[in-house]
Amino acid sequence: MRVVSQEVGKNMVHGEFESMKAIHTLLPKFAPEPIAWGTYETIPDTHFFLYEYRNMVDEMPDPHKFSARLAALHQNSQSPTGKFGFHMTTYSGNLPQMNEWEQSWETFFAKNLRLALKLELEAKGHDPEFDVLVPILFDKVIPRLLRPLESEGRIVKPSLVHGDLWYANSGIDVDTEDSLIFDACCFYAHNEYEFGQWRPVCNRFGAEYLEAYHSYVQISPPEEDYDGRLDLYKLMLGDMRDLVKRYGS
Template identity: 75%
Template sequence: MNYDGAEGLEFGGGNTKVDPSVLSELPKGCQVISTEGHGVSFWANTGRIDVELADGTPQKFFIKVISKEQGKHMMHGEFESMKTIHTLMPDFAPKPVAWGTYKSIPNTHFFLCDYKEMIDEMPDPHKFASRLAALHQNSKSPNGKFGFHITTYSGNLPQMNEWEDSWEVYFAKCLRKALDLELEAKGDDPEFHVLVPIIFEKVIPRLLRPLETEGRSIKPTLVHGDLWYANSGIDVDSDESLIFDACCFYAHNEYEFGQWRPVCNKFGAEYLAAYHSYVQISAPEEDYDGRLDLYKLRFNTHVSALFIENETLREQMLGDMRDLVKRYG
């Protein structure tokens, strides 16, 4: 966990104190009525702030608090990600309010957004897919390239977000970054020396180059970046699906579904089928399953790097590599 604590400013237990930097981002003239711990995060402390506006109207905010310089970059990346999604589709994500650093504890940083009461159920496949398709289709890279304007973090590890014209080049750099982090976390493995060169020299060109050759092209699309089922919910008030905890960049839209391949994710085949009723599969269609398995490798590599003690995650990643090399290497 990237959180060292904030004495006197913990959420809950009757405490109504918030840091001056947070208070300055709340509506002017409001009064903090209560704070409560809310939600679960592997990396941060999360809570809810209930306020009464100057006119007596109640309002609630969600806050995420984290420590150290790395935490500062994480909060900035999440704010920029959520702001980009909310600007494009304001009814698909809670409105981000601010990010910043505690005035009273300069090593502590926060992300603040509107609070949404959500039910812990899976959304209707077509309702969810139509919103995700709209996000993908209506987004536009500011410079026509793949990447993002700042580094975003999946968990507490950075992603490669530097701008690239080619999706093949961008994805290869993205996967290389994840592999470097995984090797740093868990050390070398003899199989890497055989499998990794084939992944980069054979598999990636075989599966991604056809997307951008022979007259084909793909649009850099805004992706959530970590869209597993726990980063989605259903708004109690509107009964509509929401997404949160994003680590965005502009990618091939199908990249989003690498996260849907592992069996632990509840966005199963019916969600993919619903999505592709709105957005057609990229050509060449016959490479679709292979592309998604390659994208899954990127997610599983990053997850293995995140959870250092879990050796099963490395074996899962190596299994992905073996399978891709066997099929395309």
Template identity: 70%
Template sequence: MNDSGSPAVDFSREDSIDPSVLAELPKGSRVISTEERGISFWGTTGRINVELADGTPVSFFIKAVTKERGKNMVYGEYESMKAIYNVAPNFAPKPIAWGSYQDCPDTHFFLCEYRDMAADMPDPDKFAARLAALHNNSASPTGKFGFHVTTHNGNLPQMTDWEDSWEIFFAKSMRHALDLEIAVKGWDPELDFLVPALFDRVIPRLLRPLESEGRSVKPSLIHGDLWYANSGIDTETGESLVFDACCFYAHNECELAGFYGEGNQTDRWDTNEDEFGQWRPICNRFGDEYLEAYRSYAQVSPPEEDYDGRLDLYKL
């Protein structure tokens, strides 16, 4: 079962590939086998091994989720991975398609090339170089902050409406996230003080100077959920790769909050549900060495004296 309570697709079965998925495979290819592969907290993931028309063996990665939220999740993931791949094709598996099952219309899929990955931490310098290239070489199609579709951080929809101002976009995103939190956990009396302080004092103090006195912020494409379990090392090429993106165009430093940790203290997969999340330093193995490496490829935004404060804000 997945988080929606619906039966998950069983990729260990040979007949698990729906006609809609088959239609997205290369013409003339033949499915040799399928297997469960990878981890998803919101659906089922697997590997499809095929033989091309010329006899070449090729594999694809598939993720299947259910219901309307699942449909929106894989659509956002496909558009996110496509955006990353278009800017930095050496930094992400090539996305192939997304869609809905023909035989079970309430099941939806994301399909991309399969890259066998080791769960090792990437070299800080090489990883930072690729991440900085993604940020530096990307360009918002509207010149604004946001994204053209709603993307999901995990199973939660993000606010991606286009905005000219980074301060306004970030504040709206925080309001949206806060509303989702309150809807689940209810209102806490401490929020009577914390919410006005955050929106009336902290956000304007730390973000408004970025766009004042002639300064501006470039909307950069960011992965959006860049914690260690959404990265890997290609076992054949040794290249650093990222996946499971929920992109939007943002201040590039917003991505770095996930690097604001204590380094590699525990096993890469040693975490628990209470610690889960990209902004929790205790579970995110991207330590200060990654942050320092990134700064060698991308300058700190002025005013530089607010840098640490901005990263603290972006951790929220």
């Protein structure tokens, strides 16, 4: 059981419950079943999210077994509106995601990123480097990398993504040896969005996991933009500088 406080905590556990319900409904062996969420009857500002208990071992899952399940999640999921987004706000940590439905992946991603950068500046204060990088990022880099996905007859399927899939949000069921994921903040996205989290070295989903995944799901065309897209989906300050240099002219 997860226990949190304040209004933001209430919204977080609600979003996590709905996220895990979406995954578990589609692939019940890939996620513990969410049981309930709510507010303590006797402690009004304390909220909970109750999961099914699964006995897990803290080891990395087999790349192919794990990637097969993740590929099934992405490929078999269907957005209820046919658009990108989710039916409610979900939270990456304590940060809300802009999940309003959008027909275009480029538009959805840009709106979500604008919110993330706004929250970053509110938390850490003004950064003059952002004044230079951010306009180029939105005016040139995002269109350059994401618009081709939806041009010349190409389409992007809205796939259900975990949203915060790093190794600490995964495990192995001791009894069944099934790969498991948890702590999700789902929305319907370009499936490759999932892998921005895998780029930093500290995330132990390394190249062998990406290679295994792409044995089930091909890289989205145009393939030559793949590395740039994943850097965009990861997007740290160093990535912003690098992407502006690579794609900003």
